[in-house]
Amino acid sequence: MATRWRATAAALVCALHLAVFVPTIGDWSSVLINDFAPQAQAIKGGDLPYRDQDIEYPPLSVPVLIAPIYIDDSTQGFVDGFMWEMLAFDLAIVVLIALALPGDTRRVLFALGIYTVGAVILSDVVLDNSLIDIGPLILNRFDLVPTLFVLAAILARDRGRSATWSGLLSIGVAIKAFPLFLYPALLRGEKNLRRVVIAGVVPLLLCAVAVLVMGDEFGSAITYHTQRALQVESLAATPFEIAKVWGSSGISTGVGHGGFEIHASGTTAARWISVVLGAAGYLWLVVVGWRSKASNLQLATALLTVLVVFAPVLSPQFLLWILPISACAYGLGKENLVLLVAILFTQIVLQNYNGVDGLDGNFVWPVAARNLYLLVYLWLVAAPILREGREPAEARSREAYARAA
Numbered sequence: 396m397a398t399r400w401r402a403t404a405a406a407l408v409c410a411l412h413l414a415v416f417v418p419t420i421g422d423w424s425s426v427l428i429n430d431f432a433p434q435a436q437a438i439k440g441g442d443l444p445y446r447d448q449d450i451e452y453p454p455l456s457v458p459v460l461i462a463p464i465y466i467d468d469s470t471q472g473f474v475d476g477f478m479w480e481m482l483a484f485d486l487a488i489v490v491l492i493a494l495a496l497p498g499d500t501r502r503v504l505f506a507l508g509i510y511t512v513g514a515v516i517l518s519d520v521v522l523d524n525s526l527i528d529i530g531p532l533i534l535n536r537f538d539l540v541p542t543l544f545v546l547a548a549i550l551a552r553d554r555g556r557s558a559t560w561s562g563l564l565s566i567g568v569a570i571k572a573f574p575l576f577l578y579p580a581l582l583r584g585e586k587n588l589r590r591v592v593i594a595g596v597v598p599l600l601l602c603a604v605a606v607l608v609m610g611d612e613f614g615s616a617i618t619y620h621t622q623r624a625l626q627v628e629s630l631a632a633t634p635f636e637i638a639k640v641w642g643s644s645g646i647s648t649g650v651g652h653g654g655f656e657i658h659a660s661g662t663t664a665a666r667w668i669s670v671v672l673g674a675a676g677y678l679w680l681v682v683v684g685w686r687s688k689a690s691n692l693q694l695a696t697a698l699l700t701v702l703v704v705f706a707p708v709l710s711p712q713f714l715l716w717i718l719p720i721s722a723c724a725y726g727l728g729k730e731n732l733v734l735l736v737a738i739l740f741t742q743i744v745l746q747n748y749n750g751v752d753g754l755d756g757n758f759v760w761p762v763a764a765r766n767l768y769l770l771v772y773l774w775l776v777a778a779p780i781l782r783e784g785r786e787p788a789e790a791r792s793r794e795a796y797a798r799a800a
Contacts, residue, residue, distance in 0.1 A: 400500065401494050401503065402494070404504060404507060405493035405494060408507050408511060409486050409489050409490065411511065412482070412485055412486060413486075415518075415531075416482055416518070416533075416534060417482070419478075419534065420478040420479060421471065421474060421475045421478065422478075422531075424474060424535045426535055427473065427477055427535060428470055428474060431473070431477065432464070432470045432473040434450065434461070435463070435464035435473055436470075438461050439461060439464050439465065439468065443609060443610065444457045445606070445611045445612055445613055445614075446610075446611050452570070452572075453568065453571065453602065454569060454602035454606055455566065455569035455570045456537065456571060459480070459570060460477075460537065463476025463479075463480055464476075477534075478534040478535070481533060481535075481536075481537060481540075482534060484537075484539045484543050485514065485534075487543055488510065488542070488543050488719050489507065489510070489511075491543065491546060492506050492510060493507060495547075496723050497550075497553065505722075505726035507722075508722075508727070509718075509721070509722035509725075509726065509735070510722040512735060513714075513718045513722070513734070513735055513738050514531075514715075514718065516735065516739055516742050517532045517533065517712075517714065517715070517718075517741065518533050518534070532712055532715075533712075533715060536712040536715070537570075537571075538571065538712045538713070538715040541567040541570040541571040541574055542567075542716055542718075544563045544567035544570070545564065545574050545577065545716070546719050546720060546723065548561075548563035548564040548567065548574070548577075549577075549691050549695055549720065549723075552581045552691050553690075553691055553692075557586075557587035557590040557591050558590040558594035559594070560581060561581075561591040561592075561595040562597070562598065564577060564581065564595065565594065565596070565597070565598040565599055568599065569598050573699070576699075577695050577698060577699070579681045579684075579685070579698075580684060580695050580698055581691060583694075624657070624662065624663075624666070625662045625663075625666045625707050626654055626655065626656055626657070626707060626708040627648055627656065627754075627762070628710065628762055628766075629706065629709040629766075630669060630705060630709065630770070631662075631666060631668065631669035631705075632657040632662070632665070633762060633766050635657050635659045635661075635665070636657065636754050636759040636763070640754065640755075640756050640759050646658070646659040646754065647659070647754075648752060654710065655751050666707045669707055672705050673701060673704070673705025673706060677698060677701050677702060679781065680697050680698055680780060683780055683783070684697070684698075684780055686783075687780045687783045689780045690724065692720060692723050693724045693725075693776065693779075693780070694780065695720055695724075696720050696725075696776050697776045697777045697780055699717050699720065700717055700769075700772065700776055701773060701777065703716065703717060703769075704766075704770065704773050709766075711745060714734075714737070718734070724776075729775060730772060730775045730776055733771050733772045733775060734768075736768050737768035740762075741765050743761040744758065744762050744765060747761060
């Protein structure tokens with residue numbers, strides 16, 4: 396695809412994103428108004444991010460979260476500024492896909508189309524103000540920021556730029572931890588390990604030094620996540636919620652750690668079973684993936700998906716970790732069509748979030764459907780890699796049988 400046509404595609408899709416999302420800037424958001432804005436104001440006033448404000452994210456998330464407060468320190472000014480900031484990262488992903496994704500015109504346009512459709516579906520939120528956000532999800536959270544660095548890292552890895560991909564991925568880790576789990580995928584076949592290590596360590600070391608110099612400590616962010624209970628939208632919570640709809644007693648929800656959690660006998664065991672399944676699936680994919688012919692985009696998509704699907708906390712914005720990577724990996728394939736259906740059901744869940752308190756059917760069934768489609772999607776992206784890992788052993792068995800005969 397010629398550079399001129401790539402630039403034209405980038406401009407047109409960016410214009411579409413601006414037309415869709417600019418009118419929503421400034422919309423009410425519970426997270427921005429009740430959490431991020433007060434934290435940013437307090438940090439600007441001298442509070443330490445971790446010791447005083449209990450920030451739950453890695454150190455480089457802090458500049459991302461508080462930057463808008465230095466432009467306008469009012470709450471509404473922060474909301475406007477944060478949304479403009481996230482829109483800039485959304486447009487950066489569009490430009491990155493259009494200009495850097497290798498392949499022909501169809502591949503680039505399909506990737507841009509899938510990403511745009513998914514982002515728009517996830518962002519059409521009209522809810523009760525007292526429960527959850529109103530406005531586009533991609534502008535109310537900062538998950539597109541680390542995702543941009545992840546996508547850039549994968550594309551740099553495909554071009555053989557060892558220090559670049561490792562540095563970009565490390566920056567993503569320093570913003571939100573999930574990119575750390577992609578290092579095994581991108582280390583396949585890497586010949587310049589020294590450059591990878593140095594480029595990866597430097598951003599994290601600088602973050603650690605900054606935290607120490609400020610007199611702060613990062614331990615609270617780690618303990619925050621280890622203490623989280625089973626979230627209502629997680630796969631492991633779904634059986635409890637269906638049982639509640641069907642009349643079982645002793646199952647309820649409560650607010651904790653910034654979200655709704657499921658309370659019932661057996662939820663702790665379910666949480667750990669889900670964690671173990673996710674860890675086992677991840678390790679299986681890593682081991683088999685190292686020997687597979689799957690592209691870096693495909694392996695990264697599978698690894699992210701298994702982590703998201705089996706996580707005890709499955710927030711809607713986590714799908715933004717997968718969406719642009721999957722769009723580039725599979726284009727208009729069946730994998731992305733199933734992913735878009737899962738995203739659609741996620742939006743239906745958000746539209747019916749007023750049923751979360753009593754676990755009403757209008758909330759539970761869309762959650763169950765979304766999680767089912769995510770399982771199907773996980774199978775579609777992971778099964779080819781896992782089957783490829785079995786093929787050599789099966790071929791050797793057939794060969795040995797033929798010799799014996």
